[in-house]
Amino acid sequence: MIKKKYYEIKTYNELDSLIIKRKREHSFTIVYIKNFLIKGFGVDWVRTMKNLANKKHKKHEIKFFVDCGYDFGLSILLIKENINFIRLKSNKVILNKIESIAKKNNVVLNPNFIIENKNY
Numbered sequence: 117m118i119k120k121k122y123y124e125i126k127t128y129n130e131l132d133s134l135i136i137k138r139k140r141e142h143s144f145t146i147v148y149i150k151n152f153l154i155k156g157f158g159v160d161w162v163r164t165m166k167n168l169a170n171k172k173h174k175k176h177e178i179k180f181f182v183d184c185g186y187d188f189g190l191s192i193l194l195i196k197e198n199i200n201f202i203r204l205k206s207n208k209v210i211l212n213k214i215e216s217i218a219k220k221n222n223v224v225l226n227p228n229f230i231i232e233n234k235n236y
Contacts, residue, residue, distance in 0.1 A: 122147065159194060
């Protein structure tokens with residue numbers, strides 16, 4: 117099982133301060149975004165956060181881990197946006213179909229991360 121830390125954020129200011137703190141010691145950061153934020157703000161909000169963070173911190177790699185819940189359409193939209201990791205709850209038939217789409221776009225579906233530290 118892969119042992120990686122990911123950090124839960126809600127705003128761009130939290131993301132920016134997290135990257136500034138981790139930039140000295142680590143080469144990448146995995147950011148977790150909950151389902152209700154995506155449903156409220158939409159996929160454009162994630163795309164904008166990703167673009168702003170990548171422009172400001174060019175040397176630091178930022179990977180996004182998004183929870184889709186039971187929303188299959190949202191997971192496909194996030195796969196098209198090249199979000200690195202997606203968590204989706206569903207039956208095996210639908211997961212297999214979405215996993216085939218994710219493999220084509222180099223997106224990991226339901227990764228096995230261990231939460232080590234949620235506070236930054």
